Amino acid sequence: MIKVERLLVNYKTLEEFKKFKEYGNQELSMLEDLQQNIIENDSNSPFYGIYFGDKLVARMSLYRVEEKFDRYFEPRQDYLELWKLEVLPLYQRKGYGQALVEYAKSFGLPIKTNPRVKSSEFWERMNFNPVKYDMERDKSENPLVWYPRAIKRSSEIA
Numbered sequence: 001m002i003k004v005e006r007l008l009v010n011y012k013t014l015e016e017f018k019k020f021k022e023y024g025n026q027e028l029s030m031l032e033d034l035q036q037n038i039i040e041n042d043s044n045s046p047f048y049g050i051y052f053g054d055k056l057v058a059r060m061s062l063y064r065v066e067e068k069f070d071r072y073f074e075p076r077q078d079y080l081e082l083w084k085l086e087v088l089p090l091y092q093r094k095g096y097g098q099a100l101v102e103y104a105k106s107f108g109l110p111i112k113t114n115p116r117v118k119s120s121e122f123w124e125r126m127n128f129n130p131v132k133y134d135m136e137r138d139k140s141e142n143p144l145v146w147y148p149r150a151i152k153r154s155s156e157i158a
Contacts, residue, residue: 059100080104
């Protein structure tokens with residue numbers, strides 16, 4: 001059973017993030033985000049992860065974006081931005097990335113993400129679709145979005 005949990009923002013988590021930087025692509029590292037948000041044992045962190053034993057093997061950051069900042073959904077609405085999803089190489093293709101995405105979906109809000117290199121198949125399997133919007137709003141992104149069928153836990157994410 002794969003269990004997703006909210007990661008505490010503390011120095012132990014910082015050390016675990018350093019392990020990802022050794023193995024993952026530089027652009028996927030969340031180390032800088034963590035350092036900017038570090039408040040000892042902050043339980044309202046935007047970071048979620050999956051442990052295998054006592055080792056953090058998959059992680060993502062998930063931010064709630066208010067309707068007034070929405071550039072992706074019609075009609076405008078609150079949504080989640082799934083940012084920097086990463087699974088350590090030895091643990092890829094074992095369902096950890098999917099578990100993180102399914103966890104994000106469980107909040108019942110639309111989700112926006114920017115796919116990383118060579119990840120389009122994964123996002124298609126997760127039922128994400130390209131955003132269709134005009135050039136005026138284009139910020140050199142290739143965002144993908146997912147729409148929920150029903151609202152479930154939207155109030156739980158800050």
